Amino acid sequence: MTLDPITFEVIRNALVAATDEMVLALRRSAYSTNIKTRSDFSCAFFDAELRSVAQGFAQPVHLGSMVEQVPKAVLEYGPENLGPGDMIVTNEPFPGGVHLNDISLIAPVHAGGRLLGYVTNLAHHVDVGGGAPASIGAFREVYQEGVIIPPVKVVEAGRLVPDVFRLLLAQIRSKHETAGDLRAQVAANNTGVRRLQALVERHGLETVAQAMEELLDYTERRTRAELAKLPSGTFEADGTVDNDGYTEDPVYLRVRVTIGPEGVRFDTVGSDPQRRAPVNSTYAQTYSACAYAVKCLVDPDLPVNDGFYRLVRLDAPLGSVTNCTAPSPVVGGWETQTRLNDIIFKALSDAMPDRVPAGTKAMMCHAGFGGVDPETGEYYCFLETFAGGYGGRIGSDGPDAVQTHGQNTENAPVEETERGYPVRVECLELVEDSDGPGRFRGGLGLRKDYRFDRPTTFSILADRDRSGPWGLFGGLPGRKAEYVLNPDREGRRLGSKTTLEIGAGDVVSYRTCGGGGYGPPHERDPERVLRDVIERKVSAVRAREEYGVAIVDGRVDEAGTARLRE
């Protein structure tokens, strides 16, 4: 028997509200800039059979993380070993996990005398130990990347387990922040548990459990209806990550997307074997890219839960850079997974030119640094990721300086950074002329320079300094990224995946890539080119050479433009 549609809709909304409230609780009470300001976390609720029911996302990259990680972690630990008020913690990449910085906290929800399910939240911690501060260095093995936490009980009957907590913190540089962030994660789960228990009190366990079951079927039904509107068939494309941090061999990626009555199937057969270098994506990371792409093609109102995931399948060869095995390093797996998103969109571009952008930034573009503060004696760690250009779209330019795909982390305010860390930000501006020319141009990249007054260990984990994001349908690629040491002195180019020791007075400069253009640049409306020139986003020289637009005295010279465009 099915639930009446009214009760169902009421409970459905309450389930979403529960995970949304977890999001709020975590964001507001967290300590590290990465969680509190940049929102690098997500929350979810799973049923007793470990199927995803409701999710509150701040970051779409986590679309595939929790759905893979939570069931495996709970089964590994044993559901029977989890009582009311218990929580387990884990960041284990194999099997089912992602990179070590993402630590998940999982709590069973007991209500009405039975197990209703599990609430969980995953947050990117600024440091998890390993070979470099902020734990984003380029290494050969996962063991060098930081502390590996198999599922262990960190909260027992509502109280932190001090032995586990202390052992964990001992591995981590930024103890103060991490301890605060973990407490915030506990609080977020408590919020979720309380809200769900209240729901059961109000409607009864049977009704809530039934609504959860029906929610999955409802979601599947709607997902099917949405997918049926898409062109069916098999589409493919390939691309590369520039290099792996140890060799200059580009990392080859290949994706095939099949849309059919059974849903959307992805395969990455033909992608490179995994590397002894930090570019390996776990299955969960790769799956996130696939789920994100599908989510972009359907009604944004569609909930994401098991009913959605059922229709998104991934075949990623084990041992490849798209499904790596132990002891591969994984910290840069996100660089690979976000590039896969660009490649998936490229694959779909012929069949759905109105639904996908040209090449985007499609790299995480991390900066991490840290050291011991001589004044306090405490180890500080800083992590930030930078925006870049978005790709042009069928009817609009790619926005400037914005995060792309599964990544939507805010920038760290300059004043907050300078207050909290021994670093000064020298500039934060758009990179002029970094657009990929097109009928609709790609967005501009940004530049941010850090100056250090004392020695510091600095890591770059990024990409796109060998080739910029591609254009579509005659559009040209965006300008590639640059990572430069002391731009005003020796101006040494730095690799995109590197850790270096910085001296006092050194400056590290990031200039991220522009987005790819969409359509031939000579078809761009000259008035749009003029506006870009007036705003100095595009130089007059570039307007002439790339867009074929002549500008004289602040106006479009129509005759000159016609000649240039002949």
Add this chain to the structure above:
Amino acid sequence: MSFRLGVDIGGTFTDATLVDEETGAVRIAKVASTPSDPSAGFMEATRRILSEAGVEGGALRYVVHATTVATNSIIEGKVARAGFVTTEGFRDLLEIARQVRPTLYDVHFEKPRPLVPRNLCFGVRERLEPDGAVRVALEEGSVREVATRLRDERVESVAVCLLHAYVDGEHERRVGEIIREVCPEVLVSLSSQVAPEFREYLRASTTVINAGIQPVVARYLESIEARLHEAGVDAELLVMQSSGGVFSSAAARSRPVFMVESGPAAGVIAAASLGEALGLADLISFDMGGTTAKVGLIQDGSAKVTKEYQVGAAARAGIGGLALSGYPVRTPVIDLVEIGAGGGSIAWIDSGGLLRVGPQSAGADPGPVCYSRGGEEPTVTDANLVLGRLNPSYFLGGEIELDAGAARAAIEERCAVPLGLSVVQAAHGIVEIANAAMVNALHLISVQRGYDPRGFVLVAFGGAGPAQANALAREAGMPTVLVPTSPGIFSATGLLSTDLKRDYTAAMLRRVDALEPAEAEAAFARMEAEGRDALAREGLAAEEVSFVRQIEMRYVGQSYELTVPADDLDAAVGGFHAAHDRAYGFSAEQEPVEVVNLRLTAVGRIAKPQLARLEPGKPPAERARRPVYFAESGDFLDCPVYDRYALGAGAELAGPAIVEEFDSTIVVHPGYRARIDDYGNLFIHA
């Protein structure tokens, strides 16, 4: 005889409210808004209400105005031609903003367009350290160059936001002087004066909004004052701020960013003021109109305010309140949770076969199906009509005859048949789903912010609020519902019961243990002096001015602050731990606490109009009976209907009951009782 006039310009209607200060008698006039020239609607409403009341313009003590002119100019991109001046190297602060997409899964997203185009953004050579020390002295030559450019570009207004100016505004002050020297007619907004808070983008955004709307607001207010003068009204013009206080039009012209959310605050202020008159300090206001429902929280007599607000944000902003669209403003705004569920919200079946309500609304035109104005999609109002709650012949006092048959047919065709339900089940479902959304909103404004709704009175108003309030209160465990008289215009009376307010902030980032009490005292004293002077200029004597001292704190390393009372600094730390525990479910007494800002509100008390008293009447007499559906009985009950205007003070009645008045219908559920107090307010209790 003396009167106060309130004028609230909304998207569709301009409401004027007139209160007789001695008797408390309230009168209202509604005219169509005139978006191309809002002051025309303003004057039309004013003239009409004065003539209807037979009151001379000279009898007005003051005029209070709530307006969306500031917000609209931002949303519609009609801000003044403004320039932006910042520290060299950071001219793209507005372009880059927070570097995020406002929506997660839409590849066609756009970032909000900066209010100042890039070619009018400039850097000047100077740099402060985070502690305010000068690393690079201000190079005045670079400022003069920029000022000359601004003059050549013919900007009307300039926003100045230099890095770390929240610690020391000296460089900004000097930049302002030079700009005024070079272009004397240009208006200058300094971040250190408008919003001296850390985090450069939030401060810059606030300052730029101030600069962008300043000429627009100034022209608007000047035109209104001139026209009032022509109409013989020389009473002072006061403007509603986002925080719920009013300020003089002169103050509004210099700090217009404080009035961006001038309108929605009125309902919450009206509820707070009614509560004060009745001796009720803890209230949740519930304002349900045609398109949305808004809930706000009043604790200990004061409405909660927030500084996390974006102007022009999409109605359905980012998940869990992580609003990433629009332009952030760091001035105090009444904390409201607004959801797309009103009387006109449309019920529909989604692609998964689920019944949904809103956020699309039929609005006032075409309106619900039962209005017979061409609406075809069933709404919450249609459902209420089918359930017998509304009187088809007494809607807006009978101005509109409702077509129950059409409502029934629409619900049957579009909801009941596809779902395999009866019409009544479907209609009940529509109401239930709308209620559930409102319960979630109630939860967000109360439990999520650490307040237990069971200790609060639900004040229900707006045309559609009183019909839902009893069910809502029951669901949220709230023991009492209060429905004021004339709930449809209650919100507008908020304009007439607000105080003069000025909000000040002093950034003071340091650990609590490093905060010298003398230094904090000095900062508070400085802000109090500023507030006292400002209110003195508006004619308030020192004894009419009071101050609220607050402090924003967090654990060292966090970046969301909680605001706690700061009358006693030692107690404030304890207050912070308690507030953190209330809001997030944990506190960490062993952790160091830091101060972010000191906040001061100067309140210039304005005497409240008297509440009009209601005479005791005869025992309540039924006007009629009709069948009304109640889910708890699973059926239609033969329900008595009362005329609210015939109920005297002290009248009591038992649910199920319907109480009808001109602009609203109150539903009293079985098992509840309603009572009319000495002022005509209707209370519903279990």
